[in-house]
Amino acid sequence: MIQTQTRLNPICRTSGEHCHAFPQLLLGLRGTTDCEFEHTGCGISAEQVAVVPRDAAHFFAGKNADSQLLVVDLDVAALIDDGPGPHSTDAPNDELFAEPRFMYMSDDLRQLTRCAARQLSSLPRHTDILAYQWATLLTAQTRLLFTTNTTMPQDQxxxxxxxxxxxxxxxxxxxxxxxxxxxxxxxxxxxxxxxxxxxxxxxxxxxxxxxxxxxxxxxxxxxxxxxxxxxxxxxxxxxxxxxxxxxxxxxxxxxxxx
CATH class of the missing domain: 1.10.10.60 (Homeodomain-like)
Structure with a gap:
């Protein structure tokens, strides 16, 4: 079972295809990383966040030598078990994770993403509690972004x-x-x-x-x-x-x- 965490992922110019039994957030830090699902795709830059539902097969490819993502892995069951509060909204049928989606970061989410990256990269070893705290905070901010209708328009x-x-x-x-x-x-x-x-x-x-x-x-x-x-x-x-x-x-x- 995956542990809820936030981690740095230096994609660089690597590529691959996979799926996993837990949802993710992919927050752009540097360069551009292509992310392709069955019916949609996007180049994730430092201005964007991608929502990856559980079991959603996707292809990724770093376009730059410094392409880097901040990845949030979510153990939904563990968040629910934490009891009432903002975490309990991360239910398996959560609309945010109902389908793959790409959004432009708000100023708040962009600043938090950079702060999380700096803090996690400065530690010789990420503590579980810190990685968990950043995961819940970044998820909450992404949810706020989603509910304020800042999803990328379909007709561009x-x-x-x-x-x-x-x-x-x-x-x-x-x-x-x-x-x-x-x-x-x-x-x-x-x-x-x-x-x-x-x-x-x-x-x-x-x-x-x-x-x-x-x-x-x-x-x-x-x-x-x-x-x-x-x-x-x-x-x-x-x-x-x-x-x-x-x-x-x-x-x-x-x-x-x-």
Whole structure:
């Protein structure tokens, strides 16, 4: 039987797949660790926490040499046996652990996670009581996070378009899209194909070209300026992409408004 505890897990660049008969919390400390379940997945960074239900098979892979998680292992039965109080809410049918989920950390949870990591790493050997106390505290804070509806939104198109729009002249890479949307590489590609019918970078280009068409048809901004504002090296590059994707040159698109 697992003992309720909090422990540091230096994932680094290791990977594997497993499941266990107890729930877990995976709190990001450094780098990014991909975590994939059957129907969902995410890249866990220092801004995120993953909830792992009991018996939920999952694949993990560290993306950086310093990827590290703070792991909370939960013996639900032991928490219930402790008697009334906040611990007794950790019942086997607890909604928090009903399914895999990923959440953005609150400021409080982020600070507590860092504090726990510092304290546990400074001790030559973790005491059982300290590891247990951090487990119950971090679980309580994660539960509060869950009940305040800060779960990552299912439809993240608005977040994606907002990021692209803020970076038109310097288009975001897939890695930046992963961090912003809280997805692993595999999950990001699958989501983009399901949501848009294309790869993430094809969606980035599509959005940029939507702005190109808007400016060409509604403003007198020079084509060279539009190319620069959309991150193309020159107007010829914009023309080449417009002809390939839109089957029309910028000049032809501009004339369509007249």
């Amino acid at each position: 198109r608005i977040d994606l378009d907002r990021l692209i729009d803020s970076r038109l002249n310097s288009p975001p890479s897939n890695h930046e899209l992963q961090r912003t949307l809280g997805m692993s590489s595999t999950r990001l590609n699958g989501w983009a194909r399901e949501r848009f019918g294309m790869t993430p970078q094809q969606r980035v280009l599509e959005r940029r070209l939507q702005w190109a068409q808007h400016w060409l048809r509604t403003t007198d901004k020079p084509i060279s300026h539009i190319a620069h504002d959309l991150g193309f090296c020159n107007s010829s590059a914009l023309t080449h992409v417009c002809r390939r994707v839109l089957e029309a040159t910028p000049g032809e698109l501009r004339r369509q408004r007249r």
